[in-house]
Amino acid sequence: MATARAFCAPSHGVCAPDQGECLRCQQTDSAAQISEVAALILGPADNDARAALCRVLAEHALAYETPDSLVVIESVRPQLSALADLLSNSLSPGALASIQAAYAPTGGATAEKRLAALLHAAPLPRLLENAAHEWVREVLDREWLVSVFHPIVDIESGAPFAYEALLRAQWPGAPELIGAPRIIEACEKLRLQHQLDQRARRAAIRSAAQLGFETARIFINFLPNTIYDPKICLRTTMEAAEEYNIPLERLVLEVVETEKIEDTARLNRILDYYRERGIGTAVDDMGAGFTSIELLRALRPDFVKIDRDVVREAERNVPTRRLFEGIVKVARDLRCKVIAEGIETPAQAFMCRDIGVHYLQGFLFARPANPPQPLAYDMREPLRVAA
Numbered sequence: 001m002a003t004a005r006a007f008c009a010p011s012h013g014v015c016a017p018d019q020g021e022c023l024r025c026q027q028t029d030s031a032a033q034i035s036e037v038a039a040l041i042l043g044p045a046d047n048d049a050r051a052a053l054c055r056v057l058a059e060h061a062l063a064y065e066t067p068d069s070l071v072v073i074e075s076v077r078p079q080l081s082a083l084a085d086l087l088s089n090s091l092s093p094g095a096l097a098s099i100q101a102a103y104a105p106t107g108g109a110t111a112e113k114r115l116a117a118l119l120h121a122a123p124l125p126r127l128l129e130n131a132a133h134e135w136v137r138e139v140l141d142r143e144w145l146v147s148v149f150h151p152i153v154d155i156e157s158g159a160p161f162a163y164e165a166l167l168r169a170q171w172p173g174a175p176e177l178i179g180a181p182r183i184i185e186a187c188e189k190l191r192l193q194h195q196l197d198q199r200a201r202r203a204a205i206r207s208a209a210q211l212g213f214e215t216a217r218i219f220i221n222f223l224p225n226t227i228y229d230p231k232i233c234l235r236t237t238m239e240a241a242e243e244y245n246i247p248l249e250r251l252v253l254e255v256v257e258t259e260k261i262e263d264t265a266r267l268n269r270i271l272d273y274y275r276e277r278g279i280g281t282a283v284d285d286m287g288a289g290f291t292s293i294e295l296l297r298a299l300r301p302d303f304v305k306i307d308r309d310v311v312r313e314a315e316r317n318v319p320t321r322r323l324f325e326g327i328v329k330v331a332r333d334l335r336c337k338v339i340a341e342g343i344e345t346p347a348q349a350f351m352c353r354d355i356g357v358h359y360l361q362g363f364l365f366a367r368p369a370n371p372p373q374p375l376a377y378d379m380r381e382p383l384r385v386a387a
Helices: 047-059 077-090 093-097 111-118 124-129 135-141 180-189 193-211 235-243 264-276 293-299 308-314 318-333 346-355
Strands: 039-044 071-073 099-104 145-154 160-169 217-222 251-255 280-286 303-306 337-340
Touching (some): 077 124, 099 124, 135 180, 135 193, 160 180, 251 303, 280 293, 293 318, 303 318
Parallel strands (some): 160 217, 251 280
Antiparallel strands (some): 039 071, 039 099, 145 160
């Protein structure tokens, strides 16, 4: 018999592993994928709320069952948006607030599936509010996340030194990719940041392996506040690297959302876990907000990325250029390699070289793509733009 395990409370900022697994990384806070045949389990708190709910469903000819004082609507996915509008507009705020709701696999009227679903129940208003974002659960669970790659160029040789993996989603049969902001917004609404972070790292490694990068390093973003214990929360990242035959020495894990770092000591423990395994470390957006020299000294990453706004302002603003120069000096003293982001013009590229930057990244060279685009600008011949 399997040992019972539990998720940490939704208000916690970190995942709480139990019995050797990080459940917040492995599950999507739902008893099942919200597939085309998923069922919606509704648990009214009293008979009045139950009667009002059943009356609304009956008046609109929506099929439902009522086992054990619950209300079960089968195959809800195709009608989820319309159902959300109907219940929000037809039930009183009091009735809505008194109903707990969860998704279950089709056949949710069975006692076992009802119980599994109700372990993850949420107030009906919250579920209805988030109905428009439910698609992201399927993206996560079915591994529809993919990466596009943005080159990081060696400032001396002009050749790609590395590629940053940038998050996208590919719905089967759809020609366009879903952008990272939409994916992140949906996961934030459904409190799936932990699961997104873990699956995005795996998707980046899988996408890199499919492209057959032979020597270039792969920069992969991660959210430090989603990681409780590196040995548990990062296990799938290590497993993916082994599965797809990507040497750990070619990976660079890049700290993003640095303005939200809550515990620098804990972040250092995470970075140490990477370093011990030969994985490179990087800090993003240096110079933005309070992300500054003190953080750089505390973390001592292998790479530091200068925020694009700093690069842009340094062209025309003397104080910002002094800030840029100061960060680069400290980074070089700490033996960190410096990457300047957001490079869009040759003037920016050569300013960065004069300041002492090691690598460049930006639309001057290529836009993110899968497979990566050929470089459109050659640093060795600054006046020539490649055809």
